[in-house]
Amino acid sequence: MALLEVNNVSKVFGGLSAVTNVKMKIEKGELVGLIGPNGAGKTTIFNLLTGVYPTTEGAILFDGENLAGRKPSAINRLGLARTFQNIRLFGNLTVLDNVRIAYHSHVKYGLASAILRAGGFYQEESSMAQKAEDLLKIFNLDHKKQEIAKSLPYGEQRRLEIVRALASKPKFLLLDEPAAGMNPQETTELMELIQEIRDKFDLTILLIEHDMSLVMGCCQRIYVLEYGRIIAQGVPEEIKSNPKVIEAYLGEEVSYA
Numbered sequence: 490m491a492l493l494e495v496n497n498v499s500k501v502f503g504g505l506s507a508v509t510n511v512k513m514k515i516e517k518g519e520l521v522g523l524i525g526p527n528g529a530g531k532t533t534i535f536n537l538l539t540g541v542y543p544t545t546e547g548a549i550l551f552d553g554e555n556l557a558g559r560k561p562s563a564i565n566r567l568g569l570a571r572t573f574q575n576i577r578l579f580g581n582l583t584v585l586d587n588v589r590i591a592y593h594s595h596v597k598y599g600l601a602s603a604i605l606r607a608g609g610f611y612q613e614e615s616s617m618a619q620k621a622e623d624l625l626k627i628f629n630l631d632h633k634k635q636e637i638a639k640s641l642p643y644g645e646q647r648r649l650e651i652v653r654a655l656a657s658k659p660k661f662l663l664l665d666e667p668a669a670g671m672n673p674q675e676t677t678e679l680m681e682l683i684q685e686i687r688d689k690f691d692l693t694i695l696l697i698e699h700d701m702s703l704v705m706g707c708c709q710r711i712y713v714l715e716y717g718r719i720i721a722q723g724v725p726e727e728i729k730s731n732p733k734v735i736e737a738y739l740g741e742e743v744s745y746a
Contacts, residue, residue, distance in 0.1 A: 519709055588652055
């Protein structure tokens with residue numbers, strides 16, 4: 490059984506069909522790309538996968554669990570985490586606190602222990618702080634742990650958002666345009682980082698990206714979306730030469746004869 494199965498999923502907003510009969514299967518350990526022109530419905534799919542939107546039709550199965558009706562927090566605890574197209578850090582909190590917050594989805598102490606500072610409260614808080622620092626060190630952000638998140642350069646904010654997602658202990662990571670706003674060198678470094686964290690944290694990854702060098706350079710398979718429908722899927726070489734994909738990105742050739 491695939492880790493993620495999207496079975497004939499559709500999403501309608503009023504009279505607008507944003508996603509139509511989408512089918513996807515992603516196996517454990519895969520690194521898969523989701524590409525398509527602006528407005529194709531890519532982020533809508535991410536919002537459906539993470540419970541931000543309910544599906545209009547179809548079913549989403551994650552690790553054998555039906556995600557229908559589950560809140561985003563419950564889906565995250567099942568092991569599905571994401572980053573966002575527009576960075577959504579807690580800008581006025583420190584780098585360290587941004588990561589510590591993500592660990593709280595797995596705390597064992599209850600509300601009473603938190604209020605009374607009793608039981609295993611201090612032990613768990615100390616453990617989370619250390620784990621957060623260790624994770625920041627992997628991404629070379631530990632020396633900035635006490636800086637305010639919004640003061641970081643753009644590329645480091647992108648990395649911090651990935652760190653925060655990893656702190657929730659996911660099995661499956663959704664990356665929404667992680668290279669947006671990055672220069673070519675940063676994009677190359679990000680491509681290497683994505684492959685590294687996939688292996689280091691035993692992750693399955695689905696990423697949305699417009700930078701084709703990144704997608705073709707690190708994804709094993711690619712789905713192509715246009716007007717809310719999957720028009721192609723396959724390995725990078727197949728996608729590059731697919732006439733439907735070329736037409737979707739470059740437009741259909743017009744004869745002037």
